Amino acid sequence: MNFDKVARVWDDELRIERSKIIAKEIKLNLLGKENIVAMEFGAGTGLISFNLYKEFERVTLIDNSEEMIKVVREKVKALNVNNIKSSCYDLTENSLDEKYDxxxxxxxxxxxIDINKITNKFYNMLNSQGRLCIVDLNEEDGSFHKNEVGFDGHNGFSQHCMKEMLEANGFTKIESYIFYNGKKGIEDIAIEYSLFIMIADKGE
Known part of the structure; x- marks a missing residue:
């Protein structure tokens, strides 16, 4: 999918409502302390973070789509938000020296494509006792992206396999559960899917 081309129409009713549910679930799994500095990876138009930014001292929204980040910056200006920073940056190919809680x-x-590589970067970017929170598709048969020509990502994930990978990268206290069941309309067919949330901590 060319995310630059869809940025201006990304915030449809379904995504807006789903983002509220996702943000609520992430909020339930925050660190429970003040002055949290956070980062959202693959932020898109910021639908999740605009439901969460008041929980953080600062939050950085990162996405490799320039048009998505333009939408984020327009929202920041329109809402006069002063603790959101945004960056058009490809973290899969580059690294940041920033540290986050x-x-x-x-x-x-x-x-x-390379989930192991990016989660290793996440580990190195977290402060001691920091937390990683992942929301994504449960493993499915490919139906979710069947209308996206050239999609070369993953057909969701096995929670068990992702947990093992996070453990291999140093994360501890890993927990996950399904919290959302939805339907995606593709070619007049309602494709059922579910989302899980996985929480993993970085120790000392």
Whole structure:
């Protein structure tokens, strides 16, 4: 999918309502302390973070789509938000020296080919006792993206396999559960799917 081309129509009713549910679930799994500095990876137009930014001292929204980030910046200006920073940046190919207390991602990792590489970067970008929060598709048969020509990502994830990968990268206290069941209309067919949330901590 060319995310630059769809940025201006991304915020449809379904995504707006789903983002509220996802943000609520992430909020339930925050660190429980003040002055959290956070990052959202694959932020898109910021639908998740604009439901969460008041929980953080600062939050950085990162996406490799320039048009998506333009939409984020327009929202920041329109809402006069002063604790959101945004960056058009390809974290899969580059690294950042920034450190965060929390990193979260929603419906983005299944577009990333090398999941092990990016989660290792997340680990290194987290402060001691930081937290990673991933929301994504449960493993499915490919129906969710069947109308996207050239899709070369993942057909969701096995929670068990993702947990093992996070453990291999140093994460601890890993928990996950399904919290959302939905339907996606494709070619007049309602494709059923579910989302899980996975929480993992970085120790000392």
């Amino acid at each position: 929390m990193i979260y991602s929603s419906m983005s990792l299944h577009h990333i």
